Amino acid sequence: MRREKYEATKAALQFEDALEALDGAVRSRDFARAKLDRLGAQMADLIETFDGAPNARALSTLKSLRHKFRFAEKALERTQADCARARRAYGELHEVYVEAMDRLHHQLIARQDEMDVAHRISAASERAFTTMVAEVLNRTDRPDEKDLFKRPDDSYDYIPFAVSKYLETLIRLDALLSNDPDFDDANLRHRPVSYLEVGCGHGRNILLTRAARLIHVGDYRGFDINPDLVELGRKAFGLNGTIEVADALDYDYAPHDVIFSYRPIRTAALQARLEARMADTMPAGSYLIAPLAEDLTIYPEFSRVCTALDIWKKTG
Ligand SMILES: C[S@@+](CC[C@H](N)C(=O)[O-])C[C@H]1O[C@@H](n2cnc3c(N)ncnc32)[C@H](O)[C@@H]1O
Incomplete structure (x- = not known):
């Protein structure tokens, strides 16, 4: 795709140059033709003034005009040849340009198809995962509505975060952890983290985090x-010992x-x-993924480490 873009740009620039050259050649030819016409008219006017045998001065002017006329004829021939060459070059480069644009267009269509398929895969995965989770939850005993x-x-x-966005966040996080000396590991992309x-x-x-790996x-x-x-969650997904009841406002985020x-x-x-509690108790070097946070920019210890997503690192 990059090569096709480069070829199309190059062909467009060459085609533009050829168009400019043809424009210049046509103008020079028109100029030469106008000059020839002018000289022809001057000669005709002069001959018309002859009444009987022309005098020596008139003959000398006519001779000079003829000389200029022949010179102008040659100039016109030259500019016509230039025009023909410029027109041929224009035609050839136009073909190159159309072919390059055609190849780029095909690439763009192919890329669009790939993106459509990728979007459909992502939407289908989201649907499939959400439906499977709902089926497991629906089969699990729950308290009556009135006792909830x-x-x-x-x-x-409970408003679930979009599955594809969550997976994208984990992919970005993996890249961050893998390049972070705080999470260096001799054998893995990064040392195993404690996730909350x-x-x-x-x-x-x-x-999802566990299964996606x-x-x-x-x-x-x-x-x-x-x-x-x-x-x-404990009953349906066997998360006993993994999830617990607690209040985020007084939780200790240190571990x-x-x-x-x-x-x-x-x-x-x-x-x-x-957010103040997190800034206070999170350990230095840890990461916070916080979609729709209130305002993490007020904490000097938090740096946004992924501009596309809401990933922050506590640096201080
Ligand atoms: C927007 S949902 C997020 C669900 C899930 N984390 C996700 O991203 O898919 C908010 C969740 O936070 C829980 N919640 C609200 N206030 C809380 C608090 N003070 N401490 C702990 N959990 C809280 C709600 O019960 C709800 O399950």
Whole structure:
């Protein structure tokens, strides 16, 4: 694709030069033709003034005009030949340009097809995973609606993060960890991390992280304020001992290398309090993935390490 782009650009520039050259040649030819016409008209006017035998002065002027006319005829022939050459070059380069654009166009269509397929694969994977998770959850015993935990007003309900976006985040995180001396490992791309999900609900993302194997994890942890979701995840996904009930606002983040926190709290003030708590207790060198954070830019110890996604590193 890069080669096709280069060839098309080169052909476009050469074609533009050829067009300019042809334009110049046509103008020179028209100029030469106009000059010839002018000289021809001058000679005709002069001959018309002859009344009987022309005098010596008139004959000398006519001779000089004829000389100039022959010279102008040669100049016209030359400019006509230049024009023909420029037109041929223009035609050839036009063909090269059309072919190069055609090849680029085919490449673009092929790339578009690949992207369409990639988008469909991503949407289908999202659907398949979400449906399979829902089927497992639906087969699991749950408390009656009336006995369900009442979500605090300031907390978000369980709203799952998009699967493809989550996987993309893990891919970016793997690249960051692999290049980070704090996570150096003699045998692996990076040393295994301790992973924590804040507001993990039933723990679906923990299953996903484990199954996708995009990063090396030594220890998976998750917690949620909603005990029904934690209980459901323990029963449905066997996450006993991995997920627990806790409140993000007073949690100690110190033991974890990677923390995923998809905006658990609705109110700006409480979410900001959660972010202050993380900035305070997360260990230096750890990573925070925080989509829809309130404002992490206010903490000098956090640096955004992935501009495309919400990945931060605590440097201080
Ligand atoms: C937006 S959902 C995120 C779900 C999941 N983390 C994901 O990204 O797919 C927010 C979750 O945070 C939980 N939550 C809300 N407030 C919380 C708090 N103070 N402490 C812990 N969890 C909380 C909610 O119960 C809910 O499951």
